Amino acid sequence: MEYTKKELPKRVFQIGLILTVIGLLLIGVSYGLNFQRTLFNNLIGFVFAAGVSIGALVLVALEYLAGATWSVPFRRVSEFLAAALPFVFILSLPLLFNLKEVFHWVYINPDTDELIKHKSPYLNELFFIIRLVAIFGIFFLFYSLFIKNSRKQDESGDQKLTRNNVKLSAPFMIIAGIGISFIAIDWLMSLEPHWYSTIFGIYYISSTLLAGLAATTFIVVLLKENGYLHPRITSDHYYSFGALLFGITNFWAYIAFSQFLLIWYANIPEETSWFMMRWIGGWKYVSVLLIIIKFAIPYLGLLTYPSKTDPKRLIAVSIIILFAHLFDVYWLVMPSYSKTIVFGFYELAFPVFIVGIYILLFYFLSKKQNLVPIKDPKLERGLEFHL
Amino acid sequence: MNRKVHSITGLFNTPNEILNAVEEIRKAGYTMFDVNTPYPVHGIERAMKLKPSKLGYVTFFVGVSGALFAFLFMTWVSVNNYPLIIGGKPFFTWPAFIPITFEVTVLSASIATVLTMLFVMFRFPNISNPLHDTNYMKQVSSDKFGIMISSLDPKFDENSASELLLKLGAKNIELVYYPDDIKIKVFEPKFIIFLLLVAVLTSGTTYFLLNKLMYMQPFSWMSEQNKVLPQTKSDFWSDGFSNRMPVPGTVSRNYIGYEFKGKPDSVIYGLSNPLPFNSKIIDIGKQRYNTFCSPCHGYFGKGDSRLRNQFPAPPTLLSEKVKKWVDGNIFHVITNGQNVMPSYAKQISVEDRWAIVHYIRVLQRAQDAKDTDLENNVK
Numbered sequence: 001m002e003y004t005k006k007e008l009p010k011r012v013f014q015i016g017l018i019l020t021v022i023g024l025l026l027i028g029v030s031y032g033l034n035f036q037r038t039l040f041n042n043l044i045g046f047v048f049a050a051g052v053s054i055g056a057l058v059l060v061a062l063e064y065l066a067g068a069t070w071s072v073p074f075r076r077v078s079e080f081l082a083a084a085l086p087f088v089f090i091l092s093l094p095l096l097f098n099l100k101e102v103f104h105w106v107y108i109n110p111d112t113d114e115l116i117k118h119k120s121p122y123l124n125e126l127f128f129i130i131r132l133v134a135i136f137g138i139f140f141l142f143y144s145l146f147i148k149n150s151r152k153q154d155e156s157g158d159q160k161l162t163r164n165n166v167k168l169s170a171p172f173m174i175i176a177g178i179g180i181s182f183i184a185i186d187w188l189m190s191l192e193p194h195w196y197s198t199i200f201g202i203y204y205i206s207s208t209l210l211a212g213l214a215a216t217t218f219i220v221v222l223l224k225e226n227g228y229l230h231p232r233i234t235s236d237h238y239y240s241f242g243a244l245l246f247g248i249t250n251f252w253a254y255i256a257f258s259q260f261l262l263i264w265y266a267n268i269p270e271e272t273s274w275f276m277m278r279w280i281g282g283w284k285y286v287s288v289l290l291i292i293i294k295f296a297i298p299y300l301g302l303l304t305y306p307s308k309t310d311p312k313r314l315i316a317v318s319i320i321i322l323f324a325h326l327f328d329v330y331w332l333v334m335p336s337y338s339k340t341i342v343f344g345f346y347e348l349a350f351p352v353f354i355v356g357i358y359i360l361l362f363y364f365l366s367k368k369q370n371l372v373p374i375k376d377p378k379l380e381r382g383l384e385f386h387l
Numbered sequence: 388m389n390r391k392v393h394s395i396t397g398l399f400n401t402p403n404e405i406l407n408a409v410e411e412i413r414k415a416g417y418t419m420f421d422v423n424t425p426y427p428v429h430g431i432e433r434a435m436k437l438k439p440s441k442l443g444y445v446t447f448f449v450g451v452s453g454a455l456f457a458f459l460f461m462t463w464v465s466v467n468n469y470p471l472i473i474g475g476k477p478f479f480t481w482p483a484f485i486p487i488t489f490e491v492t493v494l495s496a497s498i499a500t501v502l503t504m505l506f507v508m509f510r511f512p513n514i515s516n517p518l519h520d521t522n523y524m525k526q527v528s529s530d531k532f533g534i535m536i537s538s539l540d541p542k543f544d545e546n547s548a549s550e551l552l553l554k555l556g557a558k559n560i561e562l563v564y565y566p567d568d569i570k571i572k573v574f575e576p577k578f579i580i581f582l583l584l585v586a587v588l589t590s591g592t593t594y595f596l597l598n599k600l601m602y603m604q605p606f607s608w609m610s611e612q613n614k615v616l617p618q619t620k621s622d623f624w625s626d627g628f629s630n631r632m633p634v635p636g637t638v639s640r641n642y643i644g645y646e647f648k649g650k651p652d653s654v655i656y657g658l659s660n661p662l663p664f665n666s667k668i669i670d671i672g673k674q675r676y677n678t679f680c681s682p683c684h685g686y687f688g689k690g691d692s693r694l695r696n697q698f699p700a701p702p703t704l705l706s707e708k709v710k711k712w713v714d715g716n717i718f719h720v721i722t723n724g725q726n727v728m729p730s731y732a733k734q735i736s737v738e739d740r741w742a743i744v745h746y747i748r749v750l751q752r753a754q755d756a757k758d759t760d761l762e763n764n765v766k
Contacts, residue, residue: 257485261485261486264482265474265476265482265483267474267475304443386429386430
């Protein structure tokens, strides 16, 4: 049984296009109706998409660095998701031009606020933009190098290209850890510049990994069940996806609970205020729901062996985890916009648009390239993978 | 020869042969057979149609019990049995119970898994199997792939089983018998005595090292020093105490006697504030005031304290009476106490008391500020 390239049906393109157009319309309307709220939603969309794309890129690098073989048949899926990095950067542009609408450290006079004064060497508009451009520049550079080698290998089958990517992936891992922490601190933590939490970077890193992995799992299982991937992919591969999703879900819960427990126990006002904002004014329900959909449901859904190998279960859980990632970012961002709970069509515009763009991007990329890295030296071992 | 047959065994050369053989044996209706290979053969468990292990249920059940036990036990201890207020939290502080609940869950689940595996599945302390020390076991642990069909199988029959194995291409088809007497090696006296010896030796050595050797010279030199320790018996002094009282009339360092101690404030004279009136001193005074005075007198000296209604209300420090007092009077009240207010001479040093006096003056002035107080008289 060998892989034969099959083009994705036209319907994928149509769905992507419809979602993109609806999303764009909704975004246009909501920018006209409520500028500030739409900017906050733009922030949610940016951080959500950054999580998916950077998470996917980290998975690609992780495969090279750890010498993993089981994930080789699906590496292209992660690569396609990571290809949205420039689009994610474009998502941040409306915010960059209106920073003062979202981040109040931009317009507060540092002389009247002792903490912001001390943080101003880090939290100022120029350095903020430099950091963003630098992080996305470096991530995109590594992405292009990984992809260039990976695509070249589809034609030449040169083993050296894999070795090059292994060498690249080691520094990338360090940079990714630091870069994602910077994104978390800049775009999420600085919404409340008076708040302290030293664990917040790893909190967002765990979410990022989870988002990238859930998106990859969803697409892989969907494509495989419809026969677009290599036919020799077995339930052992599915099991690995399920186990990894289960593990990172637990990791996220561990980090999230550590953050909560330490702040709750120490009970220092400058730390607890952040959780108080997420407990009063109806946000309590969002907080409790987050625990349920990001931890309880995936945990119970993936606990047993058969559920980790069941394609339907994997699709359902990975969709829930992806939604939970969006919900998590909503929970992180929106209490800074409103003291009482807000939810409406404003919150739907960006997710619809982003999902549409990802589908379109996937469609066009899969037209030009194989969905399986056919000449990767580790492919055969990856297909022979058994637990 | 009346030995009981344990199983019939056959050897194959390649993993593919054994995969095929397993399929055929299963199709022939055998259920109790096993495969021994020098390395894990992928897909063998599917070919054998092995059911998933039951071990997971033990892990799950004991894990859940452990979680419940830990959580309920902590709840019982901290709510019913020994309630203690910790960090101003309520007695039922469930988030604080989570880490221990998690630890106990993992601990109980893993211990239950290992013990179940050892005692139920591997039947410890029996560590022998009739297949041990047979030619079959020697072969499958080097380069052959073996199948054994157990005599406990309801379909088992020596002749038909060996025919089936022969048909499938097995070599070295052999019968394996139960040994005449099953010895549980763990219970052999030699082993038990050895265990006891090791236990006595380790605990004896540990006891000697920690309780004897450390109190012998030269190891004891660090702990037995030629000096008088507080709260010990002394042979030198006639009263037998190592602690001595200071010589009568001793004063502590930096101690300055207060001549108006216990006297009414009307007799105070000649006390003047030795400290300069500047922002550094006022900052010190403010800090001490907020620590020691504000609980009763309030942050602004108005007498509206955090402890109001619990004590007789302290008077305001902004009254005309206090404003007219000289610094020495305020110092006297802090040092000597007044009415309900105790003496603060022990808590606050002399300099700090004077700094507080300065700060009280600042508070008084701030309540009654004039335009001229503003820098450059800006309105």
